Amino acid sequence: MRTILYVPLDERPCNFDFPADLAAGTDFRLVRPELEAMGRKKSPADVERLWAWLFERAAEADGAIVSLDTLVYGGIVPSRLHLLSPEQCRERLDRLRKLKQINPKLRLYAFNLIMRCPSYSSSDEEPDYYEAWGKDIFRRGVLRHRAELGLADEKELAELKRLDTAIPDVVWQDYTERRDVNLQVNRWAVELMKERIVDFMIVPQDDSAPFGLTAVDQQRVREHIRSLSLQLQIYMYPGADEVGCTLLARMINGFMGVRPLIYPHFSSAQGPFVTPLYEDRMLYETLKCHIVAAGAMMASSVGEADLVLCVNTPGEQMIEAWEQALPNPNRGYTVLRNIVELTEIAHEVVHRWKKPCLVADVAYANGSDLELLGLLRQKGLLFRLAAYAGWNTNGNTLGTCLAQGLIYYLYGDTSGHRDFLAMRLVDDAGYCASVRQQVTQSCLPSMGHTYFSVDGERGAVADLVKRELQQFAREQIDDEGHRVVIDDCRMPWSRMFEVGLRVRVERR
CATH class of the missing domain: 3.40.50 (Rossmann fold)
Incomplete structure (x- = not known):
């Protein structure tokens, strides 16, 4: 070893x-x-x-x-x-x-x-002054960059002039000097x-x-x-x-001397050309980077591929996962993509072509597409996947999904694989796309807590989240042959953004 x-x-x-x-x-x-x-x-x-x-x-x-x-x-x-x-x-x-x-x-x-x-004002993970000046610091940087490139219009130049005097010199100096050191x-x-x-x-x-x-x-x-x-x-x-x-x-x-071929299939014709939230380029360009970085290569067809990556994308502009519960759905998530076809392709990959099937659920930022989750479950695919991810940013999801799938390609359906797969389903779909918003809006105010501050890693909030996630797993993940058990739940940074889970799969 x-x-x-x-x-x-x-x-x-x-x-x-x-x-x-x-x-x-x-x-x-x-x-x-x-x-x-x-x-x-x-x-x-x-x-x-x-x-x-x-x-x-x-x-x-x-x-x-x-x-x-x-x-x-x-x-x-x-x-x-x-x-x-x-x-x-x-x-x-x-x-x-x-x-x-x-x-x-x-x-x-x-x-x-x-x-x-x-691009926002928050000191949660930044210097204290970012709470007051974060948005302006970001905006000043954008406008300076555009001005240097000759792209700024008169309105932007006027805004830059205002920000140059509004942001305290000591704040700007501290921030940019640290950036210079890091560069x-x-x-x-x-x-x-x-x-x-x-x-x-x-x-x-x-x-x-x-x-x-x-x-x-x-x-x-x-x-x-x-x-x-x-x-x-x-x-x-x-x-x-x-x-x-x-x-x-x-x-x-x-170390194993392999370089697997991965074929990506998208839920939307426009999906590869969408620039995801929090990123600076089209999704397809980022996908290529992640595939080669993980030690694999792109395939041009399912036939030559060692693995198939089903990529769930928006049809146009990406929105946050919590917004999927709002009325009047965005047409980029209805008429401009086809997740039914994506699900059918995943089924064929698993059952007819018998190749590892990975699902990168990047339709939304910061959480899974719950409609896709339901379709995959109806087809009995959730526990047949070589990988699944749908958390945080497009890049976070792609990297995690590809890594799991490539390891599955070498080692198959191990208990470790099943447990990690279940954890992704519970975390990305259960927590990020559902329970996090539900608890934040409906429970935290009466408990005296906020999104950025809860009662420690293993307090009452963690207990509540665990119960809600276990119920979510029973209702939306478990199937006739598999039961998901959440052994541990904690809030690592005493806030709601992320959750720490230990999850295992019991076969029925």
Whole structure:
């Protein structure tokens, strides 16, 4: 059994647990640091402890997948808050050389985010001043970028002039100086690839947009990659919390000597050309990036494919999952797509062509398409899928779904696969698309809590969510041969955005 060391992006289940769950039942042992070393939300991980852990275990490992944001700043959120100097960051980053000195044969995959710039005002995961100035900071960055490109009209230039004086200098300086430090770390990380310290790297973009501070930084990093002719070794595309899963699939495929072919089938003719929420390019371009990043290739037909990916997309503009419950449905979700045909294709893939069928449910942002869930259940397909995902962003869903499907291709219908599949159905459909909104609107006010603040990881809110999810599973997931059991439910960051679950499948 090969050993892979894994330093996650942070301690949330999507980063800390998902890759470990996917590795269960394979020929690969994924070894993680102790959870308490990973920090919590705005509190950074114990960086020195993590480096010591890596050095101690590197000699006996076959591969390592590491988040540079964690090893330099202490995690994804601390990367937006730190006060580290460029020199401090460089010293930490350069320790990767020691890893290769300890074990020159170590297969080292790394990922390093470009710092995001959210379009809304909230300090939940940003500096405190982002609560008041976040939207304006984002907008100023967009307008500056458009002005530099000669695209800003008179109205936009007037708005930029107003924002230049409205945002306090101390706020803008703090924010942009940190971005400059992080951009320099991105550049240094690229240079480590040139030195062959790192074997493969992903530079994912969290919450991206076509214009703005993040888009400018992305272009600078891309130019640096091109100048060093590293486009084949460093991929850049929308994503973040799924990258641990993606790199795990790539590493397993690499060690196993396979490069599977994946054929994508879409629910809408226009779907591939939609730009998903929180991303900066057409869905089809992002899909291609995710497939090759995971160690696979696109197939041109079902016949030549090893796996078939059914992609549920909107027919035009994407909306949030909670909006699917509203009256007067968007025509992009009715007449401009066909999920009945998508379901029938999935059925044929499983039963006639007998190939692994993956379902990437990216019709909505931040949750599953409950209508599609019902159709798949009617066809008896939920527990026959090689993978399912429908959470957060398009990139998050694609990466998680592809990783699970590629591991299924190698190892088949293991108990670990079934449990992870059930967890995706409960989390993405049950929680993200249904229970989260229901509890937030109907229960939290009377309990004295808010979306951003509940009573701890395992309080009354977590108990309520568990009960609601178990009921959802009974009514909308379980079938004649399978029963989903939720063993544990917690609220990792004491808020409603994400949930931590332990789920298993009992066969009847």
